[in-house]
Amino acid sequence: MQLDQLSPRTLRDPHGYSGKWHFYPEDVLPMWVADMDFPISPAITQAIMERLKERVGYPQTKGDRQLLELIVQQQSRHGLEGLTPENLLLTTSVVPAIYASVLALSSPGDEVITQVPVYHPFLNVLAEHHRIARHNPLLPTPSGWEIDFEQLKHLVTPRTRLLMLCNPQNPTGRVFRRDELEQLADFALRHRLWVMSDELWADLIYQGQHIPIASLGPEIAQRTVTLTGPCKTYNTAGLGGGVAISHNPQILAAMAQVSKGLGGHPNVLSMAAWRAALEHAQDWLEEVRAYLKGNRDFITAFMQQHLPQVGYRPPQGTYLAWLDFRGAPFAQEIHKVMLERAKVGLNEGRMFGPQYQGWLRLNFATSRKLVQEALERIAGVMQAAD
Ligand SMILES: Cc1ncc(COP(=O)(O)O)c(C=O)c1O
Incomplete structure (x- = not known):
């Protein structure tokens, strides 16, 4: 599977099917709702086709x-x-x-x-x-x-x-x-x-x-x-x-x-x-899980090197990173700032509990290149604010 070969052009399907890719404007990289950008296992597609033919x-x-x-x-x-x-x-x-x-x-x-x-x-x-x-x-x-x-x-x-x-x-x-x-x-x-x-x-x-x-x-x-x-x-x-x-x-x-x-x-x-x-789909799953683990490790290294002021604890499971921006000057409106200035669409912390203002959730189930791009955009906004 070509997990590395994803492009926003194809992910933002022309029909508007994807909730994740059509919620935010086109110049925003969507790293929010929890689904993956990877194609599903061919075994699943085949089973659906067979079931359609059968009954x-x-x-x-x-x-x-x-x-x-x-x-x-x-x-x-x-x-x-x-x-x-x-x-x-x-x-x-x-x-x-x-x-x-x-x-x-x-x-x-x-x-x-x-x-x-x-x-x-x-x-x-x-x-x-x-x-x-x-x-x-x-x-x-x-x-x-x-x-x-x-x-x-x-x-x-x-x-x-x-x-x-x-x-x-x-x-x-x-x-x-x-x-x-x-x-x-x-x-x-x-x-x-x-x-x-x-x-x-x-x-x-x-x-x-x-x-x-x-x-x-x-x-x-x-x-x-x-x-x-x-x-x-x-x-x-x-x-x-x-x-x-x-x-x-x-x-x-x-x-x-x-x-x-x-x-x-x-x-x-x-x-x-x-x-x-x-x-x-077990082989598919193993490949995807290994890739996601690579993404997680990439984020861990990136955060240490370029965003040490943002709180982050590497997740042991899921493809979600829970990020603490409370130390940022614009923590009160961090979601808006990242959306408008970094052009990255994330989940706002307060969704997960009213006390989590200043936190954001990032979905990293996409190609490493897009993960890197999102993090670089976020780091750029943080550096400009320093
Ligand atoms: C913990 C948890 N439960 C349930 C769901 C949603 O499940 P479903 O789409 O099957 O309703 C999610 C989706 O992200 C989830 O993270």
Whole structure:
């Protein structure tokens, strides 16, 4: 695959299909919404074509059996054992599963704990559905982001019902260690919390190992719903597809109940794509992961050399860099400044928690040349301001 040969001219398709490439004006390099600029695996394209030729009528309501079996095997590779297709509930994508988890596992007025900064739908669903968000800010330490367990102890009240975990973590790229997950699981069990664990990024890890929190023991498995899907790993966001996984059938039944009539039926092309990805796209994935790791290392070196004033901790997973511009003279409007002066489109920090003004998220799933160009444009603006 020619991962190095991407050009903005072809990425900005003439039809305006790409949300990422058509949101900002043409002279802006888009490094924001989380999809990759790389072509998908040919195995996926082929599977979609075959499915189109074969049959696109209503699928079985639970979804394609072979896909469910492949998801069970994928989870087993991560150490989440003892699942059968009955433990899976397919969803149209992962965000609807986040919403269904919150609606099923808490009530209006309940308190919900989540580490911040975090993927914005975690916060949106709580605000939109009148749950009370209790933020547990990740602590910046010299070795990386750490969970503040001391603060967590003081956050919990008798009204706390749910812990929302993002692992690997968007936007910091943290991949939580076993000892951290064990502490979180103990905490959830001690306070009788439900756990929603969004593990969508589990296969894009450069350092450490992905450990599903539900794999830590039967008790925590009974209180957890794990969410995942194909879109981050295989770059198929526009096709949709997600799954809620739980050893506890009551959790899945409650999620099915709150989504009744809203979720639609599983999409046949999305299922064909997901199945082909799990069966035939492993070489593609290895190549992409190695390239992304190269991008991450390139960013780490660039930041040290040219942008030492910007806070940055190399992500252990994901293709996101979480950048701290609070020391910049224009930190209050850093997103606008980078958009207008550097012509780089990034995600604004406040999306991931109101306290993250002055931070930006950069998506580095593109060619190294474009990553370098974006960083050089950012460095140019920072130098001009010094
Ligand atoms: C942690 C996390 N969950 C869910 C999603 C979105 O998933 P989907 O597109 O399948 O709804 C994203 C997208 O970036 C994400 O980072």
